[in-house]
Amino acid sequence: MSEADAIERVDEPVTVASLVADLRELGVEAGDALLVHSSLSALGWVSGGSPAVVDALQEAVTDDGTLVVPTHTGASDPAGWENPPVPDGWIERIRETMPAYRPAITPTRGVGAVPETFRGYPGAHRSTHPAVSFAAWGADAEAVVADHALDDGLGERSPLARVYDLDGDVLLLGVGHDASTSLHLAEHRAEVPKEVIENGGPILDDGERIWTTYETVERNTDDFAELGADFERRIGVRKGRVGAATAKLMSQRELVDFAAEWFEANR
Numbered sequence: 001m002s003e004a005d006a007i008e009r010v011d012e013p014v015t016v017a018s019l020v021a022d023l024r025e026l027g028v029e030a031g032d033a034l035l036v037h038s039s040l041s042a043l044g045w046v047s048g049g050s051p052a053v054v055d056a057l058q059e060a061v062t063d064d065g066t067l068v069v070p071t072h073t074g075a076s077d078p079a080g081w082e083n084p085p086v087p088d089g090w091i092e093r094i095r096e097t098m099p100a101y102r103p104a105i106t107p108t109r110g111v112g113a114v115p116e117t118f119r120g121y122p123g124a125h126r127s128t129h130p131a132v133s134f135a136a137w138g139a140d141a142e143a144v145v146a147d148h149a150l151d152d153g154l155g156e157r158s159p160l161a162r163v164y165d166l167d168g169d170v171l172l173l174g175v176g177h178d179a180s181t182s183l184h185l186a187e188h189r190a191e192v193p194k195e196v197i198e199n200g201g202p203i204l205d206d207g208e209r210i211w212t213t214y215e216t217v218e219r220n221t222d223d224f225a226e227l228g229a230d231f232e233r234r235i236g237v238r239k240g241r242v243g244a245a246t247a248k249l250m251s252q253r254e255l256v257d258f259a260a261e262w263f264e265a266n267r
Contacts, residue, residue, distance in 0.1 A: 001041040010044035014243040019043075019056035022242040026171075027249050030062040033140065033168030035160075035182065035252060036069050040113040042174025044244030050117040058121075058137065066138035068163055070181050071119045074109040075101045075130040077200040077213075100202040100209040101130035114173075127159055130201035130212075132181075134159035140166060150214035154184035161185060163252055170252045174245030177228025178221050182252050186259030188217060192267045227262050231255060 028034060036057060046052050061067050078086050078094040086094065099106075103126035108116045119126055119135045126135040127148035136144040136159065144166075149157035160182055170182055177183070187194075200213040231237070235258055237250040 003045070006041060006043075006045040009244040013047040014044050014052075015047050016052050016056045016059065019046075019053065019243060020059050022240065022247070023056065023060040026240040026242060026247055027238045028060045028169075028171065029065075030060075031064040031139075032061050033066040033138075033144075033163055033166040034061050034068065034171055035163050035168055036067065036114070036171045036173060037175050037179045037181070038069075038112055038114045038171075039174035039245065042245035043242065046243065050113040053114050054118050054121060061138060064139055066136060066140040066144060066166065066168070067118075068134055068136045068141075068144055068159060068168070069115040069118050070111050071108045071115050071126055071133045071135045072111050073101065073106050073131060073133065075106060075201040077198075080197075080199060095200070095202075095211055098202045100204045101128075101133075102204065103128060103133065106130075128203075129153045129158075130203050131199065132158075150212065152188060152216055153214075154181060154219070155188040155217070158185070164256055168252050170250050170255055172248040173242055174247070176225055177231075178224040180224065180228070180255070182256055183221075183224050183227065183259050184219055186256045187219060187263060189256065190260040190263035190267070192263050194218070223266065227259055227266075230262060231258050234258070 040050050040053060057067050078091045108119060118124060121137060124135050124137045125141045125145050127133045127145035129148045132153040134145055144159045144162040147157060148159060154160055170180060195218040196215050197218045198213055199216055200211055202209055203212050235254055237248045240247050
């Protein structure tokens with residue numbers, strides 16, 4: 001979406017103050033643990049861009065709360081890349097030369113402008129998984145991102161599970177359920193057949209770059225939109241407008257528990 005399109009979507013600039021007011025109206029409260037998936041362009045023209053969105057989210061949950069965002073990267077095994085794939089002859093060379101994942105430096109990929117901005121904010125902590133890291137800020141930030149396991153990086157030893165422990169909420173800010181990483185935690189918990197695959201990435205080990213391999217459950221988002229629609233009908237979410245975006249707020253525990261049962265019934 002162009003900047004002109006963003007201007008056309010709103011009657012006046014979206015500001016930190018207006019975003020906070022919209023988030024409060026939606027149901028975000030001080031002290032909340034909040035996992036956010038977002039689209040900056042969906043909000044309309046924001047005065048200050050992605051930093052204004054981060055400022056508003058922090059103001060909404062306050063220092064007593066915890067803000068969590070996915071900060072996933074491209075630091076994975078190129079043999080599995082599909083969008084786009086790379087020539088077979090490149091794969092080993094990429095494995096040999098890709099710089100190590102470094103939480104303070106490695107940029108995000110495919111998760112939007114807000115996470116890319118958020119990962120470098122003062123007080124933000126980022127987990128150590130090279131491919132599916134999360135960043136967190138606030139009262140429980142360090143605990144949320146600590147001990148992020150390489151194997152099953154969206155499973156029980158992930159920030160997703162720590163948000164579940166905190167009885168946190170999920171905020172979909174201009175995005176659909178297909179963007180909701182919490183559904184991957186439900187995939188891990190569901191008693192359905194799972195295919196375990198090997199992945200890998202470059203990390204630092206005692207300051208030395210190494211290529212590490214790990215196992216993960218093969219993930220599939222094809223039915224996430226259908227699952228999300230069923231969740232909204234049967235359990236319910238809080239819906240509203242934040243800026244120009246459609247926003248949905250829901251309990252992560254309710255979502256994960258519902259999704260695990262849904263996968264068992266439908267996969």
